[in-house]
Amino acid sequence: MGFFSKLKESLNKTRKNFVEKIETIVTGRKAIDESLYEELEETLIQADVGIDTAVELIEHLRDEVKKRRVSDPGELVPLLKEQMQSILGEEETSLNVNGDRPAVVMVVGVNGVGKTTTIGKLAHFFKEDGRSVLLGAADTFRAAAIDQLEIWGNRVGVPVIRHSEGSDPAAVAYDSLQAARARKIDVVIIDTAGRLHTKSNLMDELKKVRRVLDREMPGAPHEVLLVVDATTGQNAISQARLFKEAVGVTGVALTKLDGTAKGGVVLAVKKSLDIPIKLIGIGEGIDDLRPFNAREFVDALFERDTKSTEQAS
Template sequence: MSFFKKLKEGLTKTRKGLSDKVTELITGYKKIDEEFFEELEEIFIQADVGVNTSVALVDRLRERAKEEKIEDTSKVKGLLQEEVAKMLRADEASLNIENEGLTVIVVVGVNGVGKTTTIGKLCNHLKSEGKRVIMAAGDTFRAGAIDQLEVWGNRIGVDVIKHSEGSDPGAVTYDAIQAAKSRKSDVLVVDTAGRLQNKTNLMEELKKVRRVVEREVEGAPHEVLLVLDATTGQNAISQAKIFSEAVNVTGIVLTKLDGTAKGGVVLAINSELEIPVKYIGIGEKVEDLRPFNAQDFGAALFDDALTKEEGEE
């Protein structure tokens, strides 16, 4: 099965709450009017796109319909796909990987979102592109986190730098950077804590890890990726705000898109937080974490293969 087809299937629940309702609205109106736009806005809000983003998106559609003198509702889906792709910041979706020297990627997120699994899948993807990858087991506070990362390391053939449980994440990160330099690795991916006694302690610990990275590698971290669980909907927005204030998040990895009707949160994240989605997860297999493609997402969301044929890889 092509990834595009799998993406369409993974977005089935979201599409039922969004695209199907948009189609129903379009067939119910012959001509575009203000009532049509108001109902469209309500559909977006109910699909976890968020109030601000929904209003902005419908305002843009309203402007384009006026500018291009569009009155036929059947043309709205095409406009929607175009505006969704723009909103998803397609030009910023790729990872910032250095051409020479070490690239450091710090991965953050609360426990339970699939952070460690995401790191394993991300490292496998980078390795498949020919990168020499190493992992740092910086989540020293969660029982089993180090072992879990080691399992992934053995599975995909990537070395893991670790200390004992409860040790200083900054020290683990420092040792991992030295190991990555000595082994001439291309990419170091650092796991971090997802929960401590309270939120303040966690954010201070993450800031410390970032300071170690900044001190030891010029221009690093090159990415700070926040892993979010799509099934949490608007709660993902509040998580993103907290983490971004602490460690300047540069990109989002959205997991569990295949299990939710709240995939519209992708739009809210990009629009309200101005943080691009860089990877999405739509399944359990190692290859089910893929770089985010805004055009494909928009096409899959609105059920039209505009960018790829379904049989194409």
């Protein structure tokens, strides 16, 4: 199965809850009226687009309807698709790993979002791209987190720098960077603790990790990647906001898109926080973490024909 087909399949729940509902709302309508706009707005909110983003989308939709003198309700679906594409943009959202060596990626996020799994899959992605990778087990508060990262390191075939449980996370980050330099590694990925994002001491620890990395290698980390579970909806937005304030998140990896009917959170993250979505997880497989492409995402969400030809593989 090509990636576009896999992406389309993973968005089935969101498509049913979102696009198909919109199509049902406009089907059979004779005119575009206020009640139609209200139903569309409600559907957007239910898909976790977020209230502010939903209101803005509908306002833009009204403007386009007037500007283009649209009278057929059926034409609202492609117009809405255009508006979503506009919010997500066309700018390049690739990870910043092509400059200094080693490129340092610091990964943050609360427990349970799939952070360690995302790191393992990201290491695999870089290896497939011909880069050498080293992992730093700086989530020292849970022995299971260290062990899980080592399992992924063995699976992918990359070294893991670890200390004992309870060690200073910043010391692990320091040793990981030094080891990566000594071994001429291309990318070092630092795992960090993910206890409740409301714990101020955790945020202080993350800031310390970041300071140590920047002290040892000015400009590092080159990427601060926040892992967000798409199934948590609007709660993901509050998490993202707090991590952004604490450590300056540069990109989002949105996991479990295949398990949610509320994929509109993609729009909410981009619009509410202006943090680019750089990676999406669309399945359990090791290859199911991929760079985010906004146009591909929107096309897959609105694509209905299961026999459509592959657009990417």
